[in-house]
Every structure is written in C-alpha cells, then in structure tokens.
Amino acid sequence: xxxxxxxNWSFLLRETATMGSDGMPKGEKTGTMMQLLMGAGxxxxxxxxxxxxxxxxxxFRGGEEKEKFTYIWFLQMLEAxxxxxxxxxxxxxxxxxPGIPHExxxxxxxxxxxxxxxxxxxxxxGVSFPVATLAKxxxxxxxxxxxxxxxxATYTLREYVQVLAIVLGTAIVSMGSxxxxxxxxxxxxxxxxxxxxxxxxxxxxxxxKRLKKKTSEKGIELKPYDFMFWTNxxxxxxxxxxxxxxxxxxAGLAYIMKYPEVMxxxxxxxxxxxxxxxxxxxxxxxxxxxxCSTVTTTRKIFSVIFSVLFKGNPLQPVGxxxxxxxxxxxxxxxxxxxxxxxxxDQKGGCCSGGQxxx
Numbered sequence: 001x002x003x004x005x006x007x008n009w010s011f012l013l014r015e016t017a018t019m020g021s022d023g024m025p026k027g028e029k030t031g032t033m034m035q036l037l038m039g040a041g042x043x044x045x046x047x048x049x050x051x052x053x054x055x056x057x058x059x060f061r062g063g064e065e066k067e068k069f070t071y072i073w074f075l076q077m078l079e080a081x082x083x084x085x086x087x088x089x090x091x092x093x094x095x096x097x098p099g100i101p102h103e104x105x106x107x108x109x110x111x112x113x114x115x116x117x118x119x120x121x122x123x124x125x126g127v128s129f130p131v132a133t134l135a136k137x138x139x140x141x142x143x144x145x146x147x148x149x150x151x152x153a154t155y156t157l158r159e160y161v162q163v164l165a166i167v168l169g170t171a172i173v174s175m176g177s178x179x180x181x182x183x184x185x186x187x188x189x190x191x192x193x194x195x196x197x198x199x200x201x202x203x204x205x206x207x208x209k210r211l212k213k214k215t216s217e218k219g220i221e222l223k224p225y226d227f228m229f230w231t232n233x234x235x236x237x238x239x240x241x242x243x244x245x246x247x248x249x250x251a252g253l254a255y256i257m258k259y260p261e262v263m264x265x266x267x268x269x270x271x272x273x274x275x276x277x278x279x280x281x282x283x284x285x286x287x288x289x290x291x292c293s294t295v296t297t298t299r300k301i302f303s304v305i306f307s308v309l310f311k312g313n314p315l316q317p318v319g320x321x322x323x324x325x326x327x328x329x330x331x332x333x334x335x336x337x338x339x340x341x342x343x344x345d346q347k348g349g350c351c352s353g354g355q356x357x358x
Contacts, residue, residue, distance in 0.1 A: 035286050040295045042279030044302070050272040051129065051303040053265050055311055058123045062259040069262055072120045074252030075269075076113055077239035080232045082270035086278055087229035099220045100230055104211040109234025111204040117239075118197035125190030127174075128313045130304040134170040134326045135194045136201075137300055141167065158336060165329025172322025173315065224281040294334050301327050 057069055069075075122132050141163055144155060174191070215222055243249045256263035283292045304323065307313050315323065 036283075036291070039279055039283030039286065039292075043276060043283065043292075043295050044299050046272045046276030046279060047296070047299055048303050048306065050269060050276060051133070051307065052311065053269040053272065054120070054123070055129045055307060057262065057265050057269065058120070059312075060259070060262055060265070062255075062262070067255070067259075068124070069255060070124060071243070071248040071252035071255060072117055072124060073239050073243035073246060074248040075120065075266060076117055077236060077243050077249075078266055079116075079270045079273050080113065080235040080239055082274040083232040083277060084229060084236055086274040087225045087232065090225045090278075091223075091229055094223065094225070096229075097220065097222055097226050099218060100222075100226065101211060101214050101218075101220075102230070104207060104214060105230040106234045106237075108204055108207045108211060109231050110238050111200045111207060112231060113235040113238045115197045115200035115204065116235075117242075118193045118200060122190040122193035122197065125193060127190035127194065129307045129311065130313055130315075130323070131170060131174045132190075132194060133300050133304050133307075134166065134173060134323075135191075136197065137166055137297070137326070137330050141198060141202075158332070162329045162332045162336065165332065166326050169322045169324070169326025169329060173319050173326065175318065175322070224284065228277055228281070297330055297334055301330060 057075070060069055061067065062069075119132060119136060123129065144159070144163065240249075243252070256266065280292060280296065283295065304327075308315055308323070
C-alpha cells in the first residue's frame with residue numbers, strides 16, 4: 001500500500017536491477033550487514049509507521065459530530081507531492097534521464113493513484129487494516145488472471161496454492177474480525193474497493209511491461225528515481241484533478257485546519273511514504289532485488305500483527321487461523337522466488353543477457 005504503493009514498486013525495482021549508468025552494478029549484488037540493517041531498518045520503520053498513521057487518519061473522529069476524514073483524493077495529492085519533492089531533490093543532483101516515455105508514465109501514474117485511492121476508500125468504508133493489507137498482498141491474482149485469459153500463460157500448482165492461501169486466509173480474517181452487524185454493509189462496499197484496487201494493480205503491471213519494452217527498444221536506461229519522480233508527478237496531476245472535481249481540496253484544507261491533529265498525521269504519513277521509497281531504492285541499489293522484495297513483504301506481515309495487537313483490530317481464534325494461512329501463502333511466495341533466483345541459467349548463471357530471473 002502503499003502504497004506509489006510499495007506494492008507496485010517491486011516490479012519496477014526488479015526491472016531496474018540491470019542498470020549501470022546510475023552506479024548500480026549489473027548482475028548479482030552484495031553488501032555489508034550494516035548496509036542491510038540500514039536499508040531493511042529504514043523500510044520497516046518508515047512503512048510500519050506509515051501503516052499506523054494511515055489507520056489513524058481514517059479512524060479519526062473530530063469534534064462532537066465525530067466527523068470522519070473522507071477527502072481521499074486530497075490525501076493522495078499530498079502524499080504524491082512529498083514523493084515528488086524527494087525524487088526531484090535526488091535527480092537535481094544526479095541529473096534527469098532524457099527521452100522519458102511520458103504517455104506510459106502518465107498511464108501508470110493514473111492506474112497507481114487509482115489503486116491507492118481504492119485502498120484508502122476501503123479503509124474509509126470500515127475494512128480493517130489487516131484485511132486491506134493481506135488483500136493487497138494478493139495482487140498477483142489479477143496479474144495471473146489477465147495472463148491466463150489474454151496471454152496464454154501457465155502457472156505451477158505451487159503458485160495456484162499460494163494465491164489460494166492468501167485469498168482464503170484474507171477471507172477468514174475478514175470473517176473472524178469480530179465486526180458488528182451494523183458495519184457489514186460498509187465492509188462489503190470496502191471489499192469492493194479492494195477488488196477495484198487489485199484490478200488497478202493488474203493494469204499497472206501491464207503498463208509497466210510496455211514501459212520497460214519501449215525504453216529497452218529506445219536504449220533508454222532509467223534510474224530508480226526516474227520512476228519515483230515521473231510516476232508520482234503524474235499521480236499528483238491525476239489526484240489534483242479529481243480532488244478539485246469532487247470539491248475535496250478546499251474542504252480537505254478546512255478539515256485539517258479545524259482538526260490540526262489530522263494535519264500532523266498526514267504530514268508524517270507523507271514523509272514516511274517518501275523516505276520509505278528512498279530506503280527501498282537504497283536497498284535495491286546495493287543488494288539483489290529479491291532482498292528488497294523479501295523485506296517489504298515480511299514488513300507487511302509484521303504491520304498486520306502490530307495492527308491486530310495494538311491498534312484495536314482484535315481477531316477471534318478463526319481470524320488468527322486465517323492470518324496464519326494468508327501469511328503462509330505470502331512466505332511461500334518468497335520461498336518460491338528465492339529458489340527460482342538460485343537456479344542456474346542455461347548460460348551459466350542466475351542472470352542472462354542482463355536480466356535477473358526473479
């Protein structure tokens with residue numbers, strides 16, 4: 001979820017693993033334990049706190065009227081602006097890459113901000129943070145469905161079992177969350193938003209593949225912060241248009257001025273998003289992309305457990321069983337990627353022709 005959703009960055013990060021012009025060596029990467037602790041620690045700290053703040057924003061009730069924060073496009077606009085600021089500062093030092101395919105970056109910006117909007121809308125509708133996070137961990141579902149229907153792809157039995165475990169586990173957690181009957185209708189509406197979010201994730205994956213193909217054909221080597229800057233810049237544009245269209249800009253400003261505690265939450269939320277993405281790029285620049293993927297995935301599991309234990313999202317015993325099933329599916333996905341990464345290529349290594357098989 002993060003969020004750009006961290007969720008969608010893994011594809012981009014893996015595809016940039018072969019670059020060399022920005023100081024990122026091609027092929028396998030190694031780093032010191034201190035560097036790993038710094039990268040992983042930064043990702044854990046930023047995005048676990050990000051999750052806490054995200055949950056607090058949508059649980060906040062202001063004044064005697066118990067006003068909820070409902071200005072989601074306004075929130076997306078502010079978060080993306082923070083990301084653009086950090087990426088711009090970095091690129092101002094290293095230089096911007098010429099020849100950017102803006103039409104594809106604008107499209108992926110649209111699909112990614114739409115996915116983030118739907119995730120936050122699900123939280124606003126009453127879906128618990130653990131359910132939303134576990135559901136977003138199943139973003140391979142729309143990708144698999146699209147590939148099967150349109151691309152003629154095939155998957156192993158293990159991959160089907162992993163996806164099934166995440167889906168069933170998330171459903172069990174949802175049923176075992178102990179919500180009142182009065183919140184059922186809102187939760188169903190929120191689950192619909194999660195479905196839309198996963199659909200947008202699937203569309204994002206397709207656009208990113210086209211983006212990689214086009215830049216490869218033109219011989220353009222994109223730096224990681226190119227992805228961060230241009231994607232978030234177009235996310236700002238899309239979010240701003242929708243925020244004005246739905247009259248959220250001035251209403252959102254009025255809300256956070258009326259309740260400054262929410263303003264503080266959003267500022268910290270946006271900073272965590274920008275710094276967290278920076279730690280992701282730091283980690284991917286030093287280590288193999290699989291290391292970064294493992295860190296971000298396990299972070300989600302700890303965020304879910306923290307939310308259950310400390311953020312008022314108690315689970316019944318059946319809910320804990322569902323959590324174990326879903327987490328098992330997530331960890332099996334990591335194990336599968338690890339074993340695939342270790343398989344030697346036919347030409348003698350895990351990377352062939354500059355492409356790491358992750």
